[in-house]
Amino acid sequence: MNLEKILAISGKPGLYVLKVQTRTGFVAESLTDGKKITVNLKSNVSLLSEISVYTYEGEKPLKEVMSAIAAKENNGAAISHKEDNATLAAYFKEVLPNYDEERVYASDIKKILNWYNTLQAKGLLVEETPAEEVVEAVVAEEAVAEKPKKAKKVTE
Structure with missing residues (x-):
């Protein structure tokens, strides 16, 4: 589960996903209704990961x-x-x-x-696969894909 971009904003109900940072704050999207809001830097915001x-x-x-x-x-x-x-x-x-x-x-x-x-x-609590397992899976897929193919004889 990745809580890195999930926000709790003081004074606002529910949870939000961080979408874009701006000069004066950021844009967040509500997980409950999907509406986007702008939040200034003075707002009390907590990342769930913290x-x-x-x-x-x-x-x-x-x-x-x-x-x-x-x-x-x-x-x-x-x-x-x-x-x-x-x-x-x-x-x-x-x-x-x-x-x-x-x-x-x-x-x-x-x-x-x-x-x-x-x-x-919202299906956001799915356990993540550790990075090492992902790398091993990718390397294994590449090894299978790179197996030398038998050359066909060309007869003329």
Whole structure:
């Protein structure tokens, strides 16, 4: 899953995809309705790839948390972010048993589950193939394609 160009913009509902940077900000496209908006540099914007969740051992990147949710749900949708706080906390405890319950609030869990379900519905949570495997596959394909062909005898 690649969260590099997925944005959460303060004051705007939902998630956005970074499309183009401009001199005064950037253009983003909503994942919910596909509308494009311009965002200035003064807006409070967070890249999902830069967000982490507090645990007792340190911080866990959001990508790993979403991977854990995907593993728990067999890449399906998670529970609704509209469940009661106790249900959400119990669910999150199953996904990330060592999350810091004092610093991760119910609102944070709701956001993470809402984001997960949005990305899952759009098919953006597909696990990426590691770069090494891609390179090996390309090299193997090229090796098959470059096998010498038998020359045909030309008779005159």
